[in-house]
Amino acid sequence: MLGKLDWSAIPFDQPIPLIAGAVVLFGILAVLIWVVVKGHLPYLWHEWITSVDHKRIGVMYILLASVMLLRGGSDAIMMRIQQAVAYQSQGYLPPEHYNQIFSAHGTIMIFFVAMPFVIGLMNLIVPLQLGVRDVAFPTLNSVGFWLTATGALLVNLSLVIGEFARTGWLAFPPLSELSYSPGVGVDYYAWSLQISGVGTLVAGINLVTTVLKLRTKGMNYLRMPMFCWTTLASNLLIVAAFPILTATLAMLLLDRYLGFHFFTNEAGGNVMMFMNLIWAWGHPEVYILVLPAFGIFSEVVSTFSGKALFGYRSMVLATMAICIISFMVWLHHFFTMGAGPDVNAIFGIASMIIAIPTGVKIYNWLFTMYGGRIRFETPMLWSIGFMVTFIIGGLTGVLVAVPPADFMLHNSMFLVAHFHNVIIGGVLFGAFAGFEYWFPKAFGFRLDDRWGKLAFWFTFLGFYVTFVPLYVAGMLGMTRRMQHYDVAAWRPWMFVAAAGMAVLTIGVICQIVQIVVSIRNRDALRDRTGDLWDGRSLEWATSSPPPVFNFAFNPDVRGEDAYWDIKSRAQQQSLEHEVPEYHDIEMPRNSPTGFVCAFFATIMGFALIWHIWWMVILGGIGAFATFVVFAWRDHDEYVIPADEVAAIDRVNIEERRSLVSMAGTV
Amino acid sequence: MNLLDPQGPVAAANSTILVDSVFIMLAIVVPTIIAILGFAFWFRASNPRAHFQPDFVYSGRVEMVVWAIPALTVILLGGVAWIGSHQLDPAAPVPGTGSPVRIQAVSLDWKWLFIYPDQRIATVNTLTVPAGAELNFQLTSSSVMNTFFIPQLGSMIYTMNGMVTKLNLRADSEGKLQGLSAHFSGDGFPDMMFDVDVISPLAFPDWVAATAKSDAVLNEESYKKLMQQGIEKGRPTYRLDDPRLFDLIASQHIPPGPGPELISDAGRPHSGGHDAR
Amino acid sequence: MSMTATAGRAHADPHHIGLVIEHPGPAPKRIVTAYGFWVFLLSDIVMFSCFFAAYAVLVGQTAGGPKGSEIFDQRNVAIETVCLLLSSFTCGMASIAADVRNRFWFYLGMAVTCGLGVVFLAIEFREFADLVSRGYGPSRSAFLTAFFSLVGCHGLHVSAGVLWLLTMMAQVFAKGFRADVLRRMMCFALFWHALDIVWVGVFSVVYLLGSGV
Ligand code: HEM
Ligand SMILES: [Cu+2]
Ligand SMILES: [Cu+2]
Secondary structure, three states: OOOOOHHOOOOOHHHHHHHHHHHHHHHHHHHHHHHHOOHHHHHHHHHHHOOOOOOHHHHHHHHHHHHHHHHHHHHHHHHHHHHHHHHHHOOOOHHHHHHHHHHHHHHHHHHHHOOOOOHHHHHHHHHHHHHHHOOOOOOHHHHHHHHHHHHHHHHHHHOOOOOOOOOOOOOOOOOOOOOOOOOHHHHHHHHHHHHHHHHHHHHHHHHHHHHHOOOOOOHHHHHHHHHHHHHHHHHHHHHHHHHHHHHHHHHHHHHHOOOOOOOOOOOOOOOOHHHHHHHHHHHHHHHHHHHHHHHHHHHHHHHOOOOOOHHHHHHHHHHHHHHHHOOHHHHHHHHHOOOOOHHHHHHHHHHHHHHHHHHHHHHHHHHHHOOOOOOOOHHHHHHHHHHHHHOOOHHHHHOOOHHHHHHHHEEEEHHHHHHHHHHHHHHHHHHHHHHHHHHHHHOOOOOHHHHHHHHHHHHHHHHHHHHHHHHHHHHHEOOOOOOOOOHHHHHHHHHHHHHHHHHHHHHHHHHHHHHHHHHHOOOEOOOOOOOOOOOOHHHHHOOOOOOOOOOOOOOOOOOOOOHHHHHHHHHHOOOOOOOOOOEEEEEEOOOHHHHHHHHHHHHHHHHHHHHOOOHHHHHHHHHHHHHHHHOOOOOOOOEEOOHEEEEEHHHHHHHHHHHHHHHHHH | OOOOOOOHHHHHHHHHHHHHHHHHHHHHHHHHHHHHHHHHHOOOOOOOOOOOOOOOOOHHHHHHHHHHHHHHHHHHHHHHHHHHHHOOOOOOOOOOOOOOOOEEEEEEEEEEEEEOOOOEEEEEEEEEEEEEEEEEEEEEEEEOEEEEOEEEOOEEEEEEOOEEEEEEOOOOOOEEEEEOOOOOOOOOOOOOOEEEEOOOOOHHHHHHHHHOOOOHHHHHHHHHOOOOOOOOOOOOOEEEEEHHHHHHHHHHOEEEOOOOOOOOOOOOOHHHHHHHH | OOHHHHHHOOOOOOOOOOOOOOOOOOOOHHHHHHHHHHHHHHHHHHHHHHHHHHHHHHHHOOOOOOOHHHHOHHHHHHHHHHHHHHHHHHHHHHHHHHHOOOOOHHHHHHHHHHHHHHHHHHHHEEEHHHHHHHHOOOOOOHHHHHHHHHHHHHHHHHHHHHHHHHHHHHHHHHHHOOHHHHHHHHHHHHHHHHHHHHHHHHHHHHHHHHHOO
């Protein structure tokens, strides 16, 4: 009846996950009860859960990423403590638990923190920057988000029901095959990623189409803000790379569920094929994450330097070069397989070649600052912190791309330090910069400065205190994924790293405090202009938060840095005074499709993990029915009458006009 | 286990390349970091002496330089990578004094088996080798993937079931080193550390003779017992019954090692690593 | 609030890009939908390539089981191929009928497409069932694993296509040739033709090359 599921699936003998799970469950319940009692449920349902507004969906993506960051961060704290204490002892985490933690940490951080954070920011901002009203496929957008959330839910469910994979975040066979991992852990891993992978693919298709086919009048390719370019590149990579992940995990699942032999030791299966396939996705994946971050830094550095981006064309070229080359280097993840010197050398050099466009980007940001008037607002701090940190990560990256050096550093703590150096210093710093920069756009009030800067400094310093010791430990021969160790020389470095983790944690706390404080003081922090940073691209041309329809008129772009251009012209001719004629606007209707789809996907995923076949069929039928009902819909748009558009827009124009005239008198 | 304290020619060459590459890159990375901090500081909005040039957003000459700097660095490093990959290919010979020692390493769950086919002996979790001689490793795995790595001797390499990888090393001075598995292989993974005893070439035959007197015999049967999941804290030695044992393992004539035994259906397998403790 | 805008540049082309054909604005919905679906199809083809790659890697790994030439039945495959190619033609007919809003030819085209699809699936199913009953199921060897997965993956796509086809017929029946229904019809037709192209790949790589060995 319930497949493999029975009471022994609940880890009553392991207090930590049980308590953690209970706390989370309790938290969720408390929030739910509060929502229902306070009567917020209809609001949530109509304004958020069923919303197909790209801004709302973007915000939900970011919320998901932030919550998951806390979960992944807790894992990190537990691991750092374990490695600090587990010298010549078992520490406090037995291997079967420790191994789940590092696997869950990696999986969550990549798929449910970094991915939704950047996808959320792209969703939120790109249509605004392109001067359009929504993405190409608004309902699918919502489906994509909810499927990602389903994946996250399943991963967290494994905390209390059953177990998570104990194989690392890429689940290499044969360890992940049924004979060596007979539990449900790998199944949790694979099904969550399959489901959220579909969500990511949908988001990718959506954003590619949006950038290529939905741009306002005059928004030529070479006038798009850098963030739109990197969004395009990143989503092209998603479309080309995620199907590889889907296929690879499907093969692993076929091995596990139906006794196939893709990657088994027996009957001619081939482990090396898995390594090749997974890294053919995995290397592009790191650029899927970091390219949008590059875009964010480009926007931030140019805005806060008061200059257009230096070397725009170089930047576009570099972005697209990275996009293409990133598919030609995957073998650098297994130089130590013994492929032969020619192959290793060719892939090593190809990997280094990626560093060229990346380096060019750094120099272009550098020269954007040159001759600028730099304002050190919080987003700019993150950007400068990024530039310094990322160069070091790039250095160690190129180092491990030299095969003979990698023969010593592969899988070591040094490698761990490298990729945290690029992922934290690149992707996470970028996400935070984007968060601080665009938060006022999304909510209409800015974030508290003081706490923001504190958060930056603690995170920045904490990062170095945590990860420089790992570089050293790697040089001392320490490999990754050690639940305990007996080598005295490693120990002091593990202590320092644990201390660094504490500093990092303070950074995260500062960020939470910043949000709380800012919400409390939101009236004082209110931004009525819609353009508080003196921005250059079109997202600043509308109010904060923007109306559902983004722009009352699709802006007409006449040059690069579209909004800056409009502002310059407006100043020269003083603001236009003719009263514009407003038109009705058609907007896509809300739809519960995404939520319902995700509901059935959750049921189906859970049932598949536990081999509850009747439930799988039920979920499948539900999903298909949802699809048919969605396809049957008759009216997917509603009309906002011209009067209403006019009323909303006039308020915004008033605010801006008074602002400009004030500035004129000062 | 310091990578910068190599005890053999391979490790020495690896770490030289490592250090050289770092210095080549530091030569441009350090000035760039200084420039970032310097520009950011000088062009701060509150500095009245800084000259505001909002139109400085395009310069063909600067862009040439900007592409050239990383490109030149990469050309230099690419040369290092090309030459290094060929000279330090794991399978390339590492000439030494005396006759080479053949060693067949098998990663088990979760211990290392070292077979000396020519000496007709085998050891678990200790590797004893003569200083100065070329060491020819052939490696495979009994079940899941592992990586064979002795940090101070250099170059790690994967071990995979049904496949043989090759590695040549040399240890130059007598002493005790440590090796480990550098690829996660399950619950007992951290206990896959092994000792490396580098002894004098004169003492090596004595050690072989002493080991060959061992009561324990390694053959297909005892091997199958050995490959059960578990941790080995001792350092057992064996007399080798059949010098073709390694080939039987690598060619899968002896089937791959079993995984954990299940105690419940609920997907929480009994942990072998836990048990052995 | 600093209004540095005045201090900014006066011209709108600081990077000397010089152009320009002005971009006319957002594309119409029909184009956007078709474009998005194309992108999806590309991603689907990437997924198929992985299974093709796996097949190429594992084709020799028969583990003592049968080779391709021992189990492929050329006659069946020929019939399957003819079915699919014909169905692509009839699907094209249906698309044209939809464009000119002719219900009769639309239903007829779709019905024949559906019939051919079902025949294809039936033959494929029989082939699979036959192999399994002879003990040559996918767990017999890595070669059979790769064979069943590649061909089965295509078969699953065709099954999904048949379901979709039926919904399209129902939609036209209930709603007529509305703009949104026509857009979906266009996507369906793209999908069906893409499956045809994939089948040509499967046919050549698996059956033609395989029966020679
Ligand atoms: C400057 C360009 C870069 C180069 C040349 C480079 C090179 C490498 C190489 C050769 C490895 C494999 C090392 C090994 O396994 O022994 C690696 C691992 C990794 N890199 Fe990078 N990298 C670069 C930038 C990045 C970026 C931008 C990211 C992410 C945003 C990233 C994320 C990772 C991750 C996650 C791994 C480890 C994967 C694992 O084994 O679990 N790298 N890098
Ligand atoms: Cu191999
Ligand atoms: Cu990579």
